[in-house]
Amino acid sequence: MSRVINTLDVALVAAAVIAATSLLSNDYYLRIIFMMCVYYLCAVGMNVLVGYAGQKSLGQAGLFAAGAYAVALLTTKTEISPWWALVLAAVIAGLCGVLIALPSLRVKGPYLAMVTLAFGIVVEKLVGEWTEVFGGAQGIYGIRPISWNEQPLTTQQWVWFAVVLCAVAHVLIRNLLHGRFGRALLSLQADEIASSSVGVRVYRAKVIAFVVAAVTCGIAGALVAQQNQYINSDFITFHLSIFILLLVLFGGAGSMYGPLVGAIVLTAIDAALARWPSAQHFLYGFLLLFALYAMPGGVTGALQTCFKRKPKKQRLSTGETPKTTRIGPVASGDLLVVEGVTKAYGGVKPAQNVSFCLQRGHIHALIGPNGAGKSTMINMLTGVVAPTSGSIKFLGQEIADKPAHEICRMGMGRTFQNLRLFADLSVLDNVMLGHHTRMRNGFVSSLLGLPGALKQEAITQARALELLELVGLSHLCEHPAGSLSYGLQRRVELARALATEPQLLLLDEPAAGLNPQETAELGQLLLRIGQCGVSILMVEHHMDLVMSVSDHVIVLDYGTKIAEGKPVEVQANPRVIEAYLGVDDEPDASEIHATA
Known part of the structure; x- marks a missing residue:
């Protein structure tokens, strides 16, 4: 409905301009208005x-x-x-x-x-x-x-x-x-x-x-x-390219009305200084520098800052356990099979002939000391880094040579060790971006605003709100993601990964930077996500979290797998204890908590 109203508004403004120009008979002024339209067309695409x-x-x-x-x-x-x-x-x-x-x-x-x-x-x-x-x-x-x-x-x-x-x-x-x-x-x-x-x-x-x-x-x-x-x-001329860029930067890059403001103001200035070309070029340079340094958001950005509305205060979370929402399918068996994977950067090998298998419906943990190659392994599984050799099969298909977006489409989502949120976008838009690959509307239907595209947008928004409810952030959906505390940003990134509808979710140190209470809440959240049909592989240093939620643990040290099995078995493994403590004597297994 809002799009229909906006389209009618545009039609009314266009009709008003046409009616106003019908009263003009001076070709000079008509020519200026015509050039405003020409430059707007240049600027709206450049934007x-x-x-x-x-x-x-x-x-x-x-x-x-x-x-x-x-x-x-x-x-x-x-x-x-x-x-x-x-x-x-x-x-x-x-x-x-x-x-x-x-x-x-x-x-x-x-x-x-x-x-x-x-x-x-x-x-x-x-x-x-x-x-x-x-x-x-x-x-x-x-x-x-x-x-x-x-x-x-x-x-x-x-x-x-x-x-x-x-x-x-x-x-x-x-x-x-x-x-x-x-x-x-x-x-x-x-x-x-x-x-x-x-x-x-x-x-x-x-x-x-x-x-x-x-x-x-x-x-x-x-x-x-x-x-x-x-x-x-x-x-x-080159001046035309600079002028078109200036239209966008001066009006406000990233704003729907920035190109219009730039086209009207700068075309009028251009016409006023037509007799002094040297003054035109000097002014263009000055305005370009001014737009870049003094007013990076352009005229519309400056106006939005002055009249910026604060996000509406949403209802606070009630603290009730969110309802379970189905994400992955109900199935069993092997989900991911890694065989002999090696990654070499010259003489440095962060992964050496690593093999393991992930089962559906389980929470797996990938642990090891700093520099063990855990993040490199996650990056290879998700297509960010290509392995030097070896095989990675997801859902029975080889993915070692596939790009990240194809692996995501197949059903593998991830978060990052260092937050990679789209900080300027709202929490809701971040999570809706996660559903990008699941939307069926193409370029043409989106361009024309066809009903199918609007339906997909509504479905995606509803799904994003559902996932935000799952992670307890629905009350913050309108806030910029970068304005939230670190712990909440971690949850936004997790919700965005869930929006990709993954069968396997890879978490790279999800508890990094969290306090003990937030870490405990994260553990409960991971268990709820597992109940939604999502298998999990997490890289984590917090052993309390690993031992409390994991069904299966894989241990790397200097790029090689040294152990795997149930948490209790891994915790008592002498090679694991030696890797963490750096001693040959076998101390009590609980000491791993203090050193991890």
Whole structure:
């Protein structure tokens, strides 16, 4: 219902703008409004790439050129309809987005910006010097504009058309970002490893962000070319890429209305300083630095900070034991089989020919002194690290060569030794991200806001609230995850892992940093999770917790397995005692508690 209301609001605003511009007859002011729409189209796609996915790009001028020159060549060299030329220009720009994404996503940080910058410079040189095709500085004349009733659009009609396109783009991208794909993109910006661990296909999500930015920028370029009926290399400069980036950063990256604010304010400033190009460039540089350092959230971010609402105070947990919710299937037998797994980093081997088997319905513990290779083993099981040799079979399938998101999809969830929450997202959104791989709505249904996508969103939210109730955090669902205490953040990460609907849950030191009371509560929680049909393998140093909840214990020392069995048997094993105490004499087994 909220999406329908928001769509109606956008339609009303667009209708109001169209009504207002119908009273304008001055082509100069209409042209400024038209360029606001053009730059908004550039910025709204760029916001997906920069504000949500966190990928810094300086190649938007090249994508603008792809749309502009595609429509120019299609309408001057063929008899294709200008309407179809506009559509094809968007497709061609999208393909260029894929082209720039493939090499760009192999690098990160400033290197990513440099690769996209190189793309923009190559396109700038190409359209400027390949005069036989692109016309160079002379450009391409006679571009056929779109028409209505066989009459070219007037300046006023161009504005109306651009306003409608902006409204449609806003609604579609809002549908995309306020749901499964928006959460996935935000998770990339926060932590790619954690994102892949909950089933997000990191590379695919980045490519989608590049394509969305390319399509909207290509449409903007095509509109300029068709409205002017002319395009040349002077339109395609590095300053255009900087300006598009500035639109997003100044307006507010990551905000749905940031691109709109940036487009309106900066286009008006650009028009006011049109007579002084040097002043324009100086102001762009100043505003870019100002946005990065003094106002990192942009104008909309600053306004949100001023008028920020505190999360609603939810009812406090009653302390009652949450109801048991089924997560894993009712089954028995082998769940995970590890045979001869070795991991070598040069001469260092944190895992050496390790073999063990995990049974369904059991809580297993993987223990050992510091440096024994426990976290390395967890990372190999979940696809974060590839083993050098050996076999890992989960549910009868070999997973040693599979990426993390595929292993998660198969039914293996995990938490991390060092917290990897998406701190800026709410507790609820963190847990809903865990359900990402279980949602059935694809890109198109999410983009269009189809009923199927809305249903999946409702199901995911209900499931997330159910799991938060299980871990006792439903009263904090609206709070930013990073604002909670360390112990509560541990529970959020656990709920997020459970949201992946795992058959096997891997916990890397879940009690690290917890006080004795929190550790005891965690033990009870793990037992409840086991009753939900989830098998558990935990790496843990708290021997009290291990011995109280584990059915089976595996012990590593210097990368090799030295013992396994029931907790009591392992506790009395001489090799285990020697590994923990560093002595050959066999002391009382209870001393392990004091040294672990």
